[in-house]
Amino acid sequence: MNDTPAPSREQRIWQVVSAIPPGKVVSYGQVAEMAGLGRQARFVGRALGRLPAGHNLPWFRVIRSNGQIAFPQDSEAFRRQVALLAREGIEVVNGRVSMARFRWNP
Template sequence: MPNRIKLNPRHQKIYSIVCEIPKGCVSTYGDIARFAGYPRCARLVGVALRSAPDDLNIPWHRVINAQGKISFSKGSDKAQIQQQRLEEESVVFMSGVVNLRQYGWAGNIDKDLWQM
């Protein structure tokens, strides 16, 4: 991750975790917040992703809400882009919902345990 600009340390932690989500998987805002050490701060993840510089190439499209849905307004350009990118990675939507049991990413538990 380039470090030409000074990034908010909390945002930087979130970016690094989002970058770990493998292709074909998704995670929720709440799970990313928890993995980053900020439980109950799901909105912080949204703020961080919204403010991420484009040149970091954060795979923001792999983060969805706890209901398995895209959080952008239904039919909006961003919602369509997010769904298209996920479908290109073989993530399946059923009536606008991703099955989190099938496509959800559980985090890198080994790495998390070593950091404790």
């Protein structure tokens, strides 16, 4: 008998996000689907927003399905996400990433 508990919804999200390769992005909905959570894109956003300080999960590779960064353009979080994406060669133009070019399709 296996006494290992099933991973929580958050753990399943973290597993998916940790697998996104550098230079690629996914949508919140895509993470939810890949984590077996159906259409719980908003839950994915909330779970990523509650990550503990000091984590190394590449949260910045998760964006809206239309390629838009979810943070307001005048926010520090927006600027940080754009910088982290740019460091991986992902272009952000007017707050958007080309999903056709950069979407991860495992």
